[in-house]
Amino acid sequence: MSRASDHAYTVIRGMILAGELPPGAQLSEEALALRCEVSRTPVRDALRRLESDLLIRRSESQRSFVADWSDDDIEDAFELRSMLEAQAARRAATRIAPAQLEALRHHNRLIGAAISGDRADIPAFLDNNRAFHEIILAAAGSSRLASLLTRLIEQPVVWRTAQNYDRENLQRSHREHEELIAAFARQDPAWAASIMAGHIRRAYYAYLDAYTAQRTAAE
Amino acid sequence: MSRASDHAYTVIRGMILAGELPPGAQLSEEALALRCEVSRTPVRDALRRLESDLLIRRSESQRSFVADWSDDDIEDAFELRSMLEAQAARRAATRIAPAQLEALRHHNRLIGAAISGDRADIPAFLDNNRAFHEIILAAAGSSRLASLLTRLIEQPVVWRTAQNYDRENLQRSHREHEELIAAFARQDPAWAASIMAGHIRRAYYAYLDAYTAQRTAAE
DNA sequence: GTGCAGCTTATTGTATACAAATAGCCCAGG
DNA sequence: CCTGGGCTATTTGTATACAATAAGCTGCAC
Incomplete structure (x- = not known):
């Protein structure tokens, strides 16, 4: 897929798998955008994909958190x-x-x-x-x-x-x-x-x- | 979820289920945005969700088509x-x-x-x-x-x-x-x-x- | 007539600005 | 001390402009 969006997906996913973003941590689109050096748009895209991967869950007010597993x-x-x-x-x-x-x-x-x-x-x-x-x-x-x-x-x-x-x-x-x-x-x-x-x-x-x-x- | 994005999702999904958008038809973000009276941003969002629902498939160049089922x-x-x-x-x-x-x-x-x-x-x-x-x-x-x-x-x-x-x-x-x-x-x-x-x-x-x-x- | 090159146009990707919503906090009142 | 209301600051949603990319077409060469 597209460069920036893919990059954001890979970086965020990597941070979650490596435990750098621990389960339960809140994810701010802006902070992730800075970290990935792209704008919020591709970050939003990546978050959607990660949510569909069940790596992220969203609160009812649409805030994103790293999924934690019982x-x-x-x-x-x-x-x-x-x-x-x-x-x-x-x-x-x-x-x-x-x-x-x-x-x-x-x-x-x-x-x-x-x-x-x-x-x-x-x-x-x-x-x-x-x-x-x-x-x-x-x-x-x-x-x-x-x-x-x-x-x-x-x-x-x-x-x-x-x-x-x-x-x-x-x-x-x-x-x-x-x-x-x-x-x-x-x-x-x-x-x-x-x-x-x-x-x-x-x-x-x-x-x-x-x-x-x-x-x-x-x- | 949010109003515009939800609205786009519902409208597009309805058009697919009603057969108004037949299997194989190409979906243009801009056309759908006009049809739903929102901007392309929420339409993109809706398309992602519909793709994850397997109602839409995307070509390798990221163009969206209504899924057809054998x-x-x-x-x-x-x-x-x-x-x-x-x-x-x-x-x-x-x-x-x-x-x-x-x-x-x-x-x-x-x-x-x-x-x-x-x-x-x-x-x-x-x-x-x-x-x-x-x-x-x-x-x-x-x-x-x-x-x-x-x-x-x-x-x-x-x-x-x-x-x-x-x-x-x-x-x-x-x-x-x-x-x-x-x-x-x-x-x-x-x-x-x-x-x-x-x-x-x-x-x-x-x-x-x-x-x-x-x-x-x-x- | 066929095939390819290059251009034109349609379509998607990204950035940014602004609007809306919500969560957290502070302070007033009990 | 506890509670609730309202303000502020944070966060997400949307619109729009522009960039990049891919598809389709036109015309030229063979």
């Missing part, structure tokens, strides 16, 4: 994501093209490489993991489903989950991807959907463990 | 809606308040009245039907789910479905609502979810029948 909200998001990604896998199973299947294998090989060293390469893991799931979403061939799912992925909580993955979780994720590939190779919708549902569900518990551990440590 | 798109939308509304019913079953349950009964009584006369009162049916489903969505207590579902309901295709309902379908819809109320009264998540999934699925076939009949008649 434990229930987080469980809720994972639950929905699990349901929708399973549906994406179900659809993709019978529609996936050979080239896409090969691309899945490629990205999972890179994931395998990223987590095999002494120190796991988390950015590489995240990148290839995202690409892996995007290919499935594309293969599902449903723009509505894609539109709904992009509102649930890459949210602060989800984004930080992998940061806290331990080696065992990373390797399990890698193996589950292998199973998904097998299900796609067999074009088995039910198999693909159930693996995917479990895959996301496990990610939730991995997040939960890391998060409660963090919280316990902070006390 | 048969597959429509099936897809109903499939997702069925899944998400079932999830809403599942959650609502154990969370619904007595007052909400009573409100469901109230609206379904009104639905019963609307379809009992010689000539069914379709607007009243639609109104109370919408209210009925909104109460369930509210009782589900998931803002994410609500945000996703509002993107699927009240789209042109869905909106026109009930216009084509025959008496049998209207009465069946009324009876399914009764069953939903029973499931909520028992606080049975699985029951509520399965009734709801079937309820939406049936609406899809009702639409399909009416639509194919229309198409056959046009030939």
